[in-house]
Amino acid sequence: MARNKAKQDYRPVEPSPWPIIGAAGTFFAVIGAVFWMHGTYNFFGLGLGGNPTIFFTGIALIVYTLMGWRFDFAKEANEPGRHGHRVQLNFRYAVPLLLCAEAMFFSAWIWVYFNAAIFHSGYPDGTWSPQTIINFGPWGLPLFNTLLLLTSCTTIFWARHSIISGDHRGAANGLALTIILGAAFIAIRTFEYVYAPFAFGLIGEQLLSPTDTGDAQGDLGAIYGSTFFMLMGLHTTHIAVGVVFLVGCLRRILAGQYTPQRYFGFEAAAWYWYFGVVIWLVLFACIYVWGAGHGAAAPIEL
Incomplete structure (x- = not known):
């Protein structure tokens, strides 16, 4: 008996590291901005107040995520049948x-x-x-x-x-x-x-x-x-x-x-x-x- 294979207009999304990297970047950017703007704030004795390092680390991770995600998207678009009409x-x-x-x-x-x-x-x-x-x-x-x-x-x-x-x-x-x-x-x-x-x-x-x-x-x-x-x-x-x-x-x-x-x-x-x-x-x-x-x-x- 012949089997009819269901036709799909899309393929399931493959595992990707970008969501968690982007989330980490957003977290560091927000927390870093708070530490940076509150210059006298001392977080658990770590002396992070007034230091922009965490903020710019988060921004770098966000930019890296955007570029990497964009690269993966372009790679998928060039695969035949990957981006169907739907x-x-x-x-x-x-x-x-x-x-x-x-x-x-x-x-x-x-x-x-x-x-x-x-x-x-x-x-x-x-x-x-x-x-x-x-x-x-x-x-x-x-x-x-x-x-x-x-x-x-x-x-x-x-x-x-x-x-x-x-x-x-x-x-x-x-x-x-x-x-x-x-x-x-x-x-x-x-x-x-x-x-x-x-x-x-x-x-x-x-x-x-x-x-x-x-x-x-x-x-x-x-x-x-x-x-x-x-x-x-x-x-x-x-x-x-x-x-x-x-x-x-x-x-x-x-x-x-x-x-x-x-x-x-x-x-x-x-x-x-x-x-x-x-x-x-x-x-x-x-x-x-x-x-x-x-x-x-x-x-x-x-």
């Missing part, structure tokens, strides 16, 4: 869902920012931003960063058009320029973080006490610093992850693995990148342009 359809659903999840995350923090900015009448001076905060002006480095990201949209579109046309050289050049622009954006953001005239939850050099309810102006300043660095830090992280994805796409382009018919890996990276640009335009308008116009002190231009 698998590709799942990918096309997964990327928009990921971007929707990120959009909700950014929306929550933007709401926190505007909640403090608009409903601040109960604070002593009734202004936003607080008198203790000096805003960044929008027309210096923030505007330059905006131009960098808008330019990167044209270069990544050039790369996509080149892939569709079968021009691998043009695709590689466009993608390389996009990576350079993204790296420049991250470098400028880092410079801005270092020279910011305010800090995460700090006023000057004084750490705000959660039990000090009398210093309402200080509390408002802490909200400003926290929301600013959370929003900008999350966005910079998004761009950094996008750069890692684009580096993986560049490697595949140079290896000739993308064709005019099969290039969804690049398409997903491009969607991710465009989303980061759109979020930046929202943050630029809300935090820099609108925020600088409502500050109690004159903004500084970097």
Whole structure:
């Protein structure tokens, strides 16, 4: 009696080390950030306070995980029958869902920012931003960063058009320029973080006490610093992850693995990148342009 073998559009996922390595990297990055920011904190007498080693170790593990996972994904994509129609359809659903999840995350923090900015009448001076905060002006480095990201949209579109046309050289050049622009954006953001005239939850050099309810102006300043660095830090992280994805796409382009018919890996990276640009335009308008116009002190231009 003949047996009919069930046809599947996908193969079971093989064991992979990347989830546990990525989880370890995330753990070390979060714990390391806490130790680093709380410089006087002494964890079981190990003297880890103020030391960024654990944090950067976690970041290195996360980047290693992203690159390794990307390499395995590309290897699977080149195996005949590995990524069938159903698998590709799942990918096309997964990327928009990921971007929707990120959009909700950014929306929550933007709401926190505007909640403090608009409903601040109960604070002593009734202004936003607080008198203790000096805003960044929008027309210096923030505007330059905006131009960098808008330019990167044209270069990544050039790369996509080149892939569709079968021009691998043009695709590689466009993608390389996009990576350079993204790296420049991250470098400028880092410079801005270092020279910011305010800090995460700090006023000057004084750490705000959660039990000090009398210093309402200080509390408002802490909200400003926290929301600013959370929003900008999350966005910079998004761009950094996008750069890692684009580096993986560049490697595949140079290896000739993308064709005019099969290039969804690049398409997903491009969607991710465009989303980061759109979020930046929202943050630029809300935090820099609108925020600088409502500050109690004159903004500084970097």
